[in-house]
Amino acid sequence: xxxxxxxRYDREVNQAPEVxxxxxxxxxEKILETARAxxxxxxxxxxxxxxxxxxxxxxxxxxxxxxxxARVLAFVLRLDEEExxxxxxxxxxxx
Numbered sequence: 001x002x003x004x005x006x007x008r009y010d011r012e013v014n015q016a017p018e019v020x021x022x023x024x025x026x027x028x029e030k031i032l033e034t035a036r037a038x039x040x041x042x043x044x045x046x047x048x049x050x051x052x053x054x055x056x057x058x059x060x061x062x063x064x065x066x067x068x069x070a071r072v073l074a075f076v077l078r079l080d081e082e083e084x085x086x087x088x089x090x091x092x093x094x095x
Contacts, residue, residue: 004028005052006035007061007072016060017069022053043075 006021008014021031035042048068055061061069 001025002028002032003046003049003053004031004035005049006031006040007052007069009073014060016063016066017073018060019052019055019057022055022057024053041076041079043072045071048072 001024003024004022004027005019007017008020009017021034023031032042034040045068048065048071051065051068052061
């Protein structure tokens with residue numbers, strides 16, 4: 001059965017990433033479908049998904065999961081850097 005969790009991190013609002021959607025089966029498929037439709041990066045980590053599924057939607061991740069979530073944030077940052085290079089960006093944030 002498919003499982004998915006969506007996180008959001010806004011440093012100005014939250015101290016840690018927040019669970020904004022989570023589910024199994026049909027709901028997981030809808031989460032993944034929505035993410036793909038909006039070009040949200042997807043990262044597979046079964047250990048992390050299992051841990052995050054135990055949290056209520058709307059809650060910030062607890063400190064004991066920071067290391068696992070840091071892997072996801074590093075993955076997203078790498079994707080952003082690669083995209084910037086492919087678009088001809090010069091690293092100064094101006095294209």
